Amino acid sequence: MAKTALGCGMDNCEIVFDLRCLQDPSYKDRGVGKLSANLVRAVGQLRERVGVSTLGLVDPALPPLEDRFLHLVDRVRSNAYLGVKGCSTVFFELSPMTHDPFFLGRIVNDPDILKLAIVYDFIPLMKPERYLPTASNRLDYHTQLIWLSRYDHFFPISQHTSDELQRLLGVDPLRITKTGAPIDSAFERADASGRRERFSERYVLACGGAEPRKNVECPILAHAGSAVMQDAGIRLVVNGNYPPVWQAILRDLYTGNGGRPELLVFPGFVDEDELVSIYRGALCTVVATHMEGFSIPVVEAMAAGSAVIASAIPAHKELIGRDDLMFSPDNAEELRKKLEAIAVDQALRTEIVQDQSTRWQRFRADKIAGEFWSTVGDLITRRQPKPTVLRGARPQIAFLSPMPPDQSGVADYSAASIKELGKLADVHVFSRLAPMTTPDGAASAQQITTLPCLSSGFDRVVGVVGNSHFHLEVFQLLERYGGACIEHDNRLLGFYAGLFGRSRTCAVAERELGRSVTEDEIISWLQDESRLRATFLGEIAEWASPMFVHSRVTARIVQERFSKTAVYLPFSIYRQWENDPTDQRLKSAARQSLGIAAKEFAIVSLGFVHSTKAVEECIWAVDLVRSWNIPVKLYFVGELAGDEGPFKDMVSQLGLTDHVVFSSSFIRETQYRDYLLAADAAIQLRTHRFGGLSGALLDCITVGLPTVTNEDLAMAMEAPTYVATVPDHPSPVLIAEALAGISQAGVNRSQFDEERRRYCEVRSFKNYARLLCEGLGF
Structure with a gap:
């Protein structure tokens, strides 16, 4: 695969400004802020020579950017991850010694970006006992000096500062153009x-x-x-x-x-x-x-x-x-x-x-801005264009995700995806726990740090986020530094409520819904996700470049609620089968192994047993199907995720003890596969919606098993015809009728083989890796 370069000539140019000095109350109305606002305001002068779009970088940790500054640029971003750049990029640091330099690390380290800095003074070095009294202060300041030295061209505001720039950092005078600070129009x-x-x-x-x-x-x-x-x-x-x-x-x-x-x-x-x-x-x-x-x-x-x-x-x-x-x-x-x-x-x-x-005349605002942008125009036109394609170079991807031994479905999924992704790019894995061995397909593996977010050695940074604590470190890095994001779940309620507390959880929901949200409402959502109204995807949508989702339904919701285009990446099949799962001989062997009678109509429900999977409705449906003289037996293949008492009491009260079975212990992989082969039908329901996915339903589709699911889940999974649908709030009667229909049809899985194989091909990790690379701009 050819590696795309980040520049594409000088006909069009994106000007990126660090606007943090205009957020900071200490600077926005002083000389720093006035010079910064004057230069950003006058960027239109460059349009006579180069097509220009403007982007402002803001720090969410600082006060919001006021409208008077917000309107100076075409758009703003809350991190410095620029993603796929479709044109030449010029970056302006308006106050380089003022704020955290690591915030901009990826830009400053990028050799394809022309980096320019306004330089005011080096006063702390003149009076270190006052301005740099501690070792920490001195380390921070000298770190900022190191980052400053990496810029391509400097605009000191006086000859004295220019001389100091040369003395302290050894900057070539050819990389220096003196400017000045503008006086106020008054x-x-x-x-x-x-x-x-x-x-x-x-x-x-x-x-x-x-x-x-x-x-x-x-x-x-x-x-x-x-x-x-x-x-x-x-x-x-x-x-x-x-x-x-x-x-x-x-x-x-x-x-x-x-x-x-x-x-x-x-x-x-x-x-x-x-x-x-x-x-x-x-x-x-x-x-x-x-x-x-x-x-x-x-x-x-x-x-x-x-x-x-x-x-x-x-x-x-x-x-x-x-x-x-x-x-x-x-x-x-x-x-x-x-x-x-x-x-x-x-x-x-x-x-x-x-x-x-x-x-004083030379310090008129229009004069300073005119001379500044004239020099910038010269720098842009003199800069050598980068080739649009670098032949023979493999993309370098930093992949931030839970990985085994984390006991997480996302960890397993990521490990499976890297096997194919590694054929198209060099994938460097960063995970919460340092992997014992390098995953198949990965070029390297190490514990997660800020390194991938700061280094231009990685063409793209991809963070994987899901609805569990395993994703906290990835989430925090995305929040600060940005990156591409594979959003694995369609909602993050549990993640926010469990890790950030009710206050932030309420605030994120309120921004999404445009109304107040109380803590009581959050609690009610946690108790019954069928009541859930917010996805909690808004912050990820803001930070990600791009944001990948595994459901077209989720992509539509992201567009409607957050005005962000999410890239649809079909959910892939990570449980592979060496033999044909529709082979009747495999089915017979699996039933014998599990003790399932030949004439029994065996139904499975796979995964954790939880109220969000309409467990009570499924039990009632079994009672109805039995009343129609169908020898049905329902197997819940998975651990109980909460209090098992109410479910088992219900089974006992209905006299279904011999017809509804709960797993007594952890289900081994071989047992799980046997149930998939042995079953005549499956039930996979979700009471929460928003385009949620189900790995268990994917397993059922993969083996050609006729399955009953709800409409939202079927739509999100783009389910084939052998998946029957019931409403998102299903009644036991409708579930029972769908199961009875499957029983009466007496279907053989092989009749769905052509449709099943097409579905599996589209959702293969080979196709997943190809589409991911395309979405990343490779």
């Missing part, structure tokens, strides 16, 4: 007339923020120690949303160094328009920060027409460009002299404002 409005000034008195503005590196203490000391400022009554306005305790500390510092308390002002939170007014009204603006990758306050003050003086740090030097307007951030006396000179000299202020009036 600062670009030329007309300042009609603005109401916040402060009528003269004042100096000190740009701060509730962060020690902002170093607002320096202008506080300079202003407090200035006789010129104090005598003239010139106020010091400190912006930045300082909490009351911090304000009290700064006021003590100010008055303790000679400042008049009424001259120190903290305006608190202000909106953008008011901030512009504060800048415009200031005699000058002071930015004294110790460390920055870029300094938005400097650019904002320039744009607002305020004379700016700033600390002599690299980020400020490239913005201001004049040594006479800079000071050491630790030298309040140096700052005092400059403040006094500007405060008393109108001509100097005018000269500074004029000089700085053009320096």
Whole structure:
């Protein structure tokens, strides 16, 4: 099989953005968020050169993305598993040192994706004792640096950050394009007339923020120690949303160094328009920060027409460009002299404002976005297209599933499917328990980890999910990292209620049904699944790319309820027969082995005995069939899944002790097969619906055994003609009539052989493996 490549030329392109910084309250309305939103908003500029669709990645663990950001992209995903990519892909990391890098591991490790990163600063390395105080902090930060080094091209927001990028990570300058942070549109409005000034008195503005590196203490000391400022009554306005305790500390510092308390002002939170007014009204603006990758306050003050003086740090030097307007951030006396000179000299202020009036222009939002997307367009067109098909390469599939020795039907099913899948691809198995040996058909087997979800060495990651605790690890990895998913069951009520508690179970059901769901309703569903109204497949449908289901009925429900197209993958036959199961000689031998009389009309019901299989209705049906003089005997071939008392009491009360048999112990495989061969008919019913499947019914169909089942199950299994149907809430009378019809027909299984063989061919694991590979894009 040829292995498909993930790129397909440059005519069309999907732009993928990491939008987590726009979810995070700490960043979405600060410089990081403003730059990110500005660039995403302007992606349309690229459409003049390349066909573009946009995808935003969001983290469900963070607050939901607000509508103002949600509308910036065509669609969103809650994980970074992109699945089958039909066009070239470009990924943008808008804030690479901010959030968990493993969330994006599969994308960052993918050599076929062009990966671009905005880089702000490396401030934690400048002051590690504050920002990286523990070994864990340092490990996390250096891990982020390693992930950052894997990007293809970088957009630092200043020359200083560009220099640090080269120094710390050894990045080739050819892989770097300097950009900048955009100022808010409020600062670009030329007309300042009609603005109401916040402060009528003269004042100096000190740009701060509730962060020690902002170093607002320096202008506080300079202003407090200035006789010129104090005598003239010139106020010091400190912006930045300082909490009351911090304000009290700064006021003590100010008055303790000679400042008049009424001259120190903290305006608190202000909106953008008011901030512009504060800048415009200031005699000058002071930015004294110790460390920055870029300094938005400097650019904002320039744009607002305020004379700016700033600390002599690299980020400020490239913005201001004049040594006479800079000071050491630790030298309040140096700052005092400059403040006094500007405060008393109108001509100097005018000269500074004029000089700085053009320096901020390059940070207009449209200019930054235009230059950014122009560079991106060049990078895309220069990138060498990947061949659409790599000949001779086998697909690499990571297969996450329960496997033997897990005592699970899904584990057995997965093991059987890998035998054929391994002929078409290299299948690497990851399971809850480390397999003692590598399963037949698998290239390797190991205990489940996050590795397959992060590594681009696997072309696809496939997780198998079912309605039991055996699937918890697979489910959690799908939730965080995404992947293709084979959803084995048509409902996950037991899984959610048993592993996540009632609160999440109710929440998932409410999202699916669009109404409130109480804990009492969940309990009633658990007690009687015939009442079940929710499938609990919504989260899997959201995470999976693609989602495979084994029933067309389930696929329809997934489309109707979750607007997700599920891929139908016919449920396969995993119990194989070396000899022809319709051979009458095999039937006679099996009946003799089990002690079934020659003239007895033997009926089997296979699998766990549970109320969801309409056990009471089946017992009543046996009573009716016997009243019609048919020598019927019903064998429940499987363990009782709950309290056996009510069923056995009912059998005794109806006088059917010799005609209804429950298994007394675990049924061995050889016994199970003998019952399938020996039976004249079978009953396989399900009171829960939604396109549920039955391995036992599949076994009956495989051996050509006439069977009575309910309509939903028959439709889900696409049952052949020798399966008789009764309503989904069957009455004993209808079940009895269907069984009587089979008895009176006296059918020989061989008469269904052609239909049986066609059914088995479609549901062979060979066909299953082929369809799975097609669904995965191979």
